[in-house]
Amino acid sequence: MNNQLILKAARGEKVDRTPVWIMRQAGRILPEYRGLRKKVKDFKELVKTPELACEVTLQPVEILGVDAAIIFSDILVIPEAMGLPYEMKEQFGPFFEKTIATQSDIDNLRIASEEDLSYVTDAIKLVKSALNGKVPLIGFAGAPWTVLSYMIEGQGSKTFSTARKFLYTKPELSHQLLEKITESTINYLKAQIEAGADMLQLFDSWAGILSPDQYREFGIPYIEKICSSLGEDTPMIVFAKGANFALKELSALNCDVIGIDWNMEIANVRAQVPNKTLQGNLDPALLYSDTAKVAAATTSMLNTFGPDRHIANLGHGVYPDTPLDSVKAFINTVKEHRFE
Numbered sequence: 001m002n003n004q005l006i007l008k009a010a011r012g013e014k015v016d017r018t019p020v021w022i023m024r025q026a027g028r029i030l031p032e033y034r035g036l037r038k039k040v041k042d043f044k045e046l047v048k049t050p051e052l053a054c055e056v057t058l059q060p061v062e063i064l065g066v067d068a069a070i071i072f073s074d075i076l077v078i079p080e081a082m083g084l085p086y087e088m089k090e091q092f093g094p095f096f097e098k099t100i101a102t103q104s105d106i107d108n109l110r111i112a113s114e115e116d117l118s119y120v121t122d123a124i125k126l127v128k129s130a131l132n133g134k135v136p137l138i139g140f141a142g143a144p145w146t147v148l149s150y151m152i153e154g155q156g157s158k159t160f161s162t163a164r165k166f167l168y169t170k171p172e173l174s175h176q177l178l179e180k181i182t183e184s185t186i187n188y189l190k191a192q193i194e195a196g197a198d199m200l201q202l203f204d205s206w207a208g209i210l211s212p213d214q215y216r217e218f219g220i221p222y223i224e225k226i227c228s229s230l231g232e233d234t235p236m237i238v239f240a241k242g243a244n245f246a247l248k249e250l251s252a253l254n255c256d257v258i259g260i261d262w263n264m265e266i267a268n269v270r271a272q273v274p275n276k277t278l279q280g281n282l283d284p285a286l287l288y289s290d291t292a293k294v295a296a297a298t299t300s301m302l303n304t305f306g307p308d309r310h311i312a313n314l315g316h317g318v319y320p321d322t323p324l325d326s327v328k329a330f331i332n333t334v335k336e337h338r339f340e
């Protein structure tokens with residue numbers, strides 16, 4: 001592997017400069033993606049056609065010069081592999097025709113296996129061969145709570161109140177469903193490693209809407225189970241958006257990197273998570289500023305994190321209408337920064 005910066009930083013080794021990638025980099029910010037997307041029926045055709053998923057995965061590496069690729073897919077492939085198919089509706093987002101509400105709904109779900117998701121592992125193999133060691137490839141999955149929230153809710157939501165109601169009123173069923181998602185995710189991530197993923201990220205996008213007690217009961221234990229099932233060779237990033245209240249629990253996870261969002265105070269997180277590499281955390285909305293302001297904010301962020309145990313990223317996925325000049329200013333500022 002030519003560029004090992006991100007793997008080294010994840011393991012806490014010294015690096016010549018801070019590595020950088022961007023959550024949701026493989027998608028709608030790039031005109032090249034939008035061009036390809038217009039030629040296919042829908043988002044799922046891209047995800048399920050390994051040659052196309054490979055092409056989209058490589059775009060940000062070539063065009064933006066990031067230090068890692070992330071496989072083009074979605075966290076919702078897991079519900080589909082368990083028997084709950086999703087649609088990605090234009091101008092709307094994810095939509096599930098059926099949702100989970102009862103014991104028999106859960107009994108009818110299967111544990112996803114490697115074969116159910118061979119379109120992802122085939123894409124990973126193509127990407128690995130095309131990258132030819134240029135940069136590492138990140139595989140990913142949704143964390144069980146976030147995946148459950150879509151399976152109950154059936155679509156995106158500002159409050160996810162139906163999913164949170166389910167945790168309060170049906171805790172037994174919630175644990176059964178989380179268990180099935182966790183087993184499916186372990187099979188899936190093991191298959192991604194087998195296919196060539198060099199590093200993994202768990203996206204817990206809706207961690208921050210649970211109470212601390214709920215997150216301790218329904219979030220953390222399932223993440224821990226996944227982390228502990230995958231062996232030590234592949235670094236794992238856990239991104240629990242909004243989980244400021246759970247830093248102690250996150251620091252105890254069997255993972256290498258904790259992703260943090262822009263609401264978190266860097267020094268405070270360092271103090272509470274001294275044993276791990278941190279990833280983040282520029283506000284994605286800051287990229288709507290002019291490039292000089294982006295560069296200044298990025299430099300300040302780098303200095304606050306310091307030279308060790310940091311992977312530069314945004315605090316959440318890049319917004320689709322972000323000016324590309326700002327995205328490039330962010331990446332190039334990180335790549336040019338040197339610590340005295």
Ligand code: CP3
Pocket residue numbers: 022023024025026027028037043070071072073074075076088092093094140156203205316317
């Ligand atoms: O990082 C990457 O670029 C790799 C690809 C990737 C996608 N989804 C492709 C995608 C990744 C890592 C995801 C993760 C994902 N998907 C998350 C967790 C990260 C986060 O942002 O919190 C979540 C919650 C989802 C579910 C999802 N998929 C939603 C809510 C939506 C609609 C809104 C949106 O963000 O676009 C999607 C659609 C989706 N997933 C698109 C892409 C490129 C847009 C589809 C299109 O091209 O129209």
